[in-house]
Amino acid sequence: GEDVEQSLFLSVREGDSSVINCTYTDSSSTYLYWYKQEPGAGLQLLTYIFSNMDMKQDQRLTVLLNKKDKHLSLRIADTQTGDSAIYFCAESDNGGSQGNLIFGKGTKLSVKP
Amino acid sequence: DVKVTQSSRYLVKRTGEKVFLECVQDMDHENMFWYRQDPGLGLRLIYFSYDVKMKEKGDIPEGYSVSREKKERFSLILESASTNQTSMYLCASSSPGTVKEQYFGPGTRLTVT
Numbered sequence: 232g233e234d235v236e237q238s239l240f241l242s243v244r245e246g247d248s249s250v251i252n253c254t255y256t257d258s259s260s261t262y263l264y265w266y267k268q269e270p271g272a273g274l275q276l277l278t279y280i281f282s283n284m285d286m287k288q289d290q291r292l293t294v295l296l297n298k299k300d301k302h303l304s305l306r307i308a309d310t311q312t313g314d315s316a317i318y319f320c321a322e323s324d325n326g327g328s329q330g331n332l333i334f335g336k337g338t339k340l341s342v343k344p
Numbered sequence: 345d346v347k348v349t350q351s352s353r354y355l356v357k358r359t360g361e362k363v364f365l366e367c368v369q370d371m372d373h374e375n376m377f378w379y380r381q382d383p384g385l386g387l388r389l390i391y392f393s394y395d396v397k398m399k400e401k402g403d404i405p406e407g408y409s410v411s412r413e414k415k416e417r418f419s420l421i422l423e424s425a426s427t428n429q430t431s432m433y434l435c436a437s438s439s440p441g442t443v444k445e446q447y448f449g450p451g452t453r454l455t456v457t
Contacts, residue, residue: 239384262443273348273434273448274387319386323444330375330394330438332446336386 235335237320242341249307251338253320258301260322264332265294265305268317277305277318307340315342347371348449350435356455363422365452367435375438376418377446378402378410380431387434393418394440425456 237253255263261282266274280287280294280303287294293306307314317337324331351366367376375394379387379402389402391410399410407429411419418437422429432453436446 264445271450273450274436274446275448276445279443279445330440330444330446331377331389331392332444334387336384 235320235322235333237318237335237338239336240339240341242343243310245310245312245342245344247310249305249310249314249340249342251305251307251318251320251340253303253305253335255301255303255320255322255333257322257324257333258298262323263294263296263303264321265292265303266319266321266334268319268337270316274319310340310342312342312344315340348435348437348447350433350449350452352452353450354453354455356457357422357425358457359426361422361425361456363425363454363456365420365422365433365435365454367418367420367437367449368416369418369435369437369447370416371437371439371447372415373437373439373447374415375440375446376412377436377438378408378418378420379434379436380404381434381451382431390420422454425454427456430454430456 264279265277267277268274291308295304320335321332348369377392378390393412409421435449438446
């Protein structure tokens with residue numbers, strides 16, 4: 232079945248770049264997503280990338296997609312303490328009903344001052 | 345500004361009680377979802393609905409039921425709460441479309457004692 236894998240923890244120093252990696256299994260996913268969950272809150276869509284793109288940049292965020300390897304990454308430049316959160320990678324559940332997403336388990340990013 | 349609200353942020357119930365978790369969205373979205381989030385397990389889909397009075401089982405429906413009498417409201421019911429249902433419950437909604445962005449509520453942290 233479809234699965235999305237990501238490492239559970241990442242720790243970086245303030246000002247460094249963070250790279251959060253994700254692998255997925257469904258090559259027919261049209262879009263791939265990154266969600267952010269701040270402490271005590273729900274998830275919020277951070278960015279997404281269309282599957283025919285290799286890269287998408289949005290201010291400090293860069294998403295890289297390697298479709299051949301089914302690998303997605305999120306790079307946060309100049310990481311700040313406010314970036315401390317759990318980051319979820321997600322793909323569309325094309326085998327299921329409309330609107331469903333398959334989420335990874337989330338990567339907890341800790342930013343040390 | 346889009347909004348998904350959940351009836352309670354924190355809830356403490358006793359084993360065997362019937363528990364209602366309410367979710368309301370103001371975006372006229374067709375799709376609504378209930379997830380539970382546990383450390384190390386990420387988000388797991390309990391039930392979802394893509395229309396009024398429609399419901400579909402997700403990955404872990406056992407011990408839960410849902411109700412969607414109105415488009416804006418999706419209720420999760422724990423028929424007889426058990427301690428292994430202690431968790432964070434997240435509601436989300438989305439509209440059918442190419443980009444399947446889900447909007448999340450803030451979550452309800454349920455403790456069953």
